[in-house]
Structures are given as structure tokens and as C-alpha cells.
Amino acid sequence: MNDTITEGAATFEEKVAKLRILAGDVDVDKFLATTMADTNNQLAIQVRQKVKGLARAFRRNLIVGDSTTNNKAFDGIPKLMHDDQKIDISGASMTFSMFDELVDAVKDLGADCIMMRSEHLRAYRALLRTVNVGPSEIMMENFGRPMLCHNGVPFIVNDFIPVADSTKADIYCLHLSEENGVTGLYGGENAGIVVENIGTVQNKDAVRTRVKWYCSLANKHDKAIAALTNVKI
Numbered sequence: 001m002n003d004t005i006t007e008g009a010a011t012f013e014e015k016v017a018k019l020r021i022l023a024g025d026v027d028v029d030k031f032l033a034t035t036m037a038d039t040n041n042q043l044a045i046q047v048r049q050k051v052k053g054l055a056r057a058f059r060r061n062l063i064v065g066d067s068t069t070n071n072k073a074f075d076g077i078p079k080l081m082h083d084d085q086k087i088d089i090s091g092a093s094m095t096f097s098m099f100d101e102l103v104d105a106v107k108d109l110g111a112d113c114i115m116m117r118s119e120h121l122r123a124y125r126a127l128l129r130t131v132n133v134g135p136s137e138i139m140m141e142n143f144g145r146p147m148l149c150h151n152g153v154p155f156i157v158n159d160f161i162p163v164a165d166s167t168k169a170d171i172y173c174l175h176l177s178e179e180n181g182v183t184g185l186y187g188g189e190n191a192g193i194v195v196e197n198i199g200t201v202q203n204k205d206a207v208r209t210r211v212k213w214y215c216s217l218a219n220k221h222d223k224a225i226a227a228l229t230n231v232k233i
Contacts, residue, residue, distance in 0.1 A: 015218070018067065019187045020074045022054050023212035025198070030205045043209065050211040051193055058215065060160040065217070077115070077172055078227070080182070080219035085226040091168050093232045094123050099150045102173045105226030109175040111153045116171040117161045119233040121148065124155070164230065171228040181224040187214035 026046045033042045065076030085105055089098060103111045116124075125148070128135055137146035140154055147154040153173070163169045175181035188194065198208040219225060 015220075017185055017216050017218040018074065019185060019214050019216045020061075020072060021212065021214055022057050022061075023210060024050050024053065026050050026209045026211065027201055027204070027206040028209070030200075030207060033207065043207065047195055047209055047211060050209075051195075054193055054211060054213055058213070059158060062217065063158060063160045064162070074216040076217065077174070077182070077225060078170070080217065081172075081225040081227060082222050085223065086229050087227065088229045089168075089231045091230050091232050094120065094127055096127065096150075098228055098231070102171065102226055102228050103151065103153055106173055106175045106223055109177070109181060109221060109223055111173050112176040112181070113154050113156050114150060114171065114173050115156045115158050115161070117159050117163070117169050117233070118157050120169065120171055120231065121155055121157055123233065124148070124150075163233065168230045168232050171231055173226045175221070175224040177220070177224070180221045182217065182219050185216040185218055 065073040
């Protein structure tokens with residue numbers, strides 16, 4: 001009784017994440033657009049391919065992005081991860097216990113996904129077959145199909161994860177959250193890719209359309225990212 005209550009408010013460290021521009025122009029010849037629109041909308045085809053290209057560039061930047069070597073890129077997942085969240089496997093083959101340890105590294109926040117190369121996903125399926133266990137799958141919003149998972153944590157494939165010595169690569173576990181995890185950043189009213197009509201090109205008979213995305217990535221917690229490094233493929 002009559003003890004002093006100790007103050008213990010949380011402290012926060014300020015971090016800076018800079019938005020980057022992913023953009024590209026599409027010029028569609030008016031002659032082709034006019035004479036071939038009866039079978040295929042030429043503008044729609046070109047814009048769709050450009051959007052796919054931007055999405056691919058974003059997925060690549062998630063892994064290899066490094067603003068210190070390329071000032072037009074945002075820092076990717078490896079750059080945002082704290083060093084003490086790396087679990088070095090030293091080229092060992094995949095085991096279930098490895099994934100248990102990986103998920104435990106972010107369990108205080110809650111693991112939302114595991115990101116790996118397609119070779120590692122095939123190795124995981126092979127591992128399931130060795131113990132006569134069927135795959136565990138869950139439905140994920142916006143994916144439209146069941147996703148293979150480990151103890152309820154879905155796998156997401158990203159083949160931009162580098163391969164070292166042609167034999168090993170890293171596997172990442174992420175907590176996704178705008179409040180205390182890994183989150184995407186964007187500028188403007190819309191979170192996604194913006195398609196802008198520029199108009200007729202000055203020096204040729206074509207219409208120009210710009211596809212752009214003001215985006216970046218941020219990590220808001222020391223434990224939101226963990227990695228198994230050097231896992232045998």
C-alpha cells in the first residue's frame with residue numbers, strides 16, 4: 001500500500017521511408033488503334049502489359065531494393081530486417097523445425113506469410129510426401145485460390161530472392177501491419193497503380209498513356225521480419 005506507481009510509457013524511434021516512383025509510358029499508334037480495335041483494344045493490351053511490368057518491378061524491389069546503391073529504389077525486405085532476426089542454416093536441407101523456429105521469431109506479433117523461392121516451395125511439398133502428410137491450405141483474400149501453408153501461415157513465392165552458389169537461398173517470414181509490422185506506403189489518393197492519359201504525342205501519330213505508382217516499403221517493428229538464411233534448394 002501507498003507505493004509509488006512507476007511510469008512506463010512506450011518509447012518509439014523515428015524512421016524515414018522515402019517514396020519512389022515506378023513509372024512508364026505507352027505510345028499506341030493511332031492507325032493501329034483505329035484499324036485493329038475491332039478484334040483487340042490495342043491501348044488496353046499495352047496498358048495491361050505495362051501494369052504487369054510495374055507489378056513485377058515492385059515484386060523485385062521487395063527483395064533486392066537498396067537505396068544506398070540505387071537512389072531510385074526503395075529499401076526491400078532484407079534491408080529493413082534487423083540482423084538479430086537472421087537464422088543461418090549454413091546450407092542445410094529444409095526441415096519442419098526450421099519453419100517452426102522462423103515463425104517463432106515473429107510470434108509475438110503474429111506471422112502473416114512466409115516468402116520463398118519456388119524451388120523451396122517444391123522442396124516443402126516433397127518434405128510433406130516423405131512423412132505421408134497432405135498439404136495444408138487456406139484461402140487468402142485477393143488470391144482467389146487455396147494457398148499452401150505451414151501451421152496456418154501461407155507461403156508466397158518470390159523468385160527474385162537471390163540464389164547463392166546455385167545451391168541455397170533465404171526464406172523470409174513477415175508480420176504485415178500498418179501499425180507494427182511490414183507495410184506498403186503510397187502517395188496520393190489511391191494505393192494502387194495509376195493510369196494517366198497524356199494525349200497525342202507531339203511528333204508522331206500516337207496516343208501516350210502513363211502508368212505510374214508512387215510507392216515504398218516500411219518496417220515498423222524490430223521483430224516484424226525474420227529469415228532463414230542459406231537454406232539448401
